[in-house]
Amino acid sequence: MKSPSHPRDRGIPEATVARLPLYLRALHGMAERGVATVSSEDLAVAAGVNSAKLRKDLSHLGSYGTRGVGYDVEYLVYQISRELGLTQDWAVAIVGVGNLGRALAGYGGFVSRGFRIAAVFDADPEIVGDDIAGLNVEHIDELEAVIKRRGVSIVVLATPAAAAQEVCDRVVAAGVTSILNFAPVVLTVPDGVDVRKVDLSIELQILAFHEQRKAGGPLMAVDSQ
Amino acid sequence: MKSPSHPRDRGIPEATVARLPLYLRALHGMAERGVATVSSEDLAVAAGVNSAKLRKDLSHLGSYGTRGVGYDVEYLVYQISRELGLTQDWAVAIVGVGNLGRALAGYGGFVSRGFRIAAVFDADPEIVGDDIAGLNVEHIDELEAVIKRRGVSIVVLATPAAAAQEVCDRVVAAGVTSILNFAPVVLTVPDGVDVRKVDLSIELQILAFHEQRKAGGPLMAVDSQ
């Protein structure tokens, strides 16, 4: 007990951060089923990871387990939520209300975790003014004004690839520093802005690579070229 | 020059495989713009990676560059495509034709890279029989039969979370070994089956974590608890 409450270690490994939502999801399921405490082993299985990894991940947040017992489900949910910033709610805007944008806007899984769709934008005058999942589609010209007025801090890009960089530049200029990009382009942003990308096509190509290995590996092998 | 043509190294690092589609996309753009050759530096910028990393990645496929010149764009496109298995075409099925499934089915970015939507399934009798992006929605009861008949080798899961594991078990039983999962659940599959997941909610939570740090880091810092 030298440095008492000093797990306040600023600097959680990125790999750990990426897994916390997984643990959180598993814990929510358990809480719903009335489970009060859970061992690292059980939680690890539920989250699909190694139990040593899970313990090390949790140890970065602090010492929240009880040896011989495990972790208190509710308490751990709270601690992880707090660490991820889910105890506050986040205003999210979606730009581009096409096939994908529409699906995203109507998705309930957003709201369930402190994310609130605060605005949706499109450039097409046919679409602007429409009601999508209870939200009025704003014109892209209003981007900066609406972002500021509604305190949007995370933007989801679902425009065609050709428009993505331009829209990105504008939301960054409007002060947004967190972007989730669905368009298949590499976005260029200043330091301090986080971009995460979701690219379906890349995922399929990775699957195809492994599928090809599985199919061809044992058999063909010797294709000269 | 001991082992002459021995870049035929089975065993490309996973991190490299995940970047090849990125290079491929950048190269396609260059080919369209009529660029004949490209240096690792330029291609790296276009793909948003470090040039040393790019060269090491490409070196895993073979020695396809020319020192002092760079890489032949067309030739590199071919080599990467071949490595990823994109020279053959892949029959993909989508299960769950809701908000998301519909957007995916209508997405052109699929087809452009050797992926062909061969079937879409749903359990809802209201939806079965509908025409979605030129495809007849099949009943989930037909899953195994249609998968085999049409040679589906990659399945995209876009059902609600509660149905995902069950559907997964069935497609695996039908012989599919590559799955792209959009449902927010950890799927359990036998060895030899690849599952990749896309989870929007996790991405947002990671962004929220960093956003919180950016906002709170400089200022608050000393919140006792």
Add this chain to the structure above:
DNA sequence: GTGACTTTGTGCATCGGTTCACAAAAGGAT
């Protein structure tokens, strides 16, 4: 209280991936 048992938290070895930095290779100029 004592001892048997359970489970956490972490030191340590290991691994895969990244990046630097440079020799080797190719092309072009003279």
Add this chain to the structure above:
DNA sequence: ATCCTTTTGTGAACCGATGCACAAAGTCAC
């Protein structure tokens, strides 16, 4: 033919992440 420039391909150091394995810390039964 020689030199100079460019750019690849890779050895080697470095860095973060993983997973084993175990001591420390706690619980529970008696």
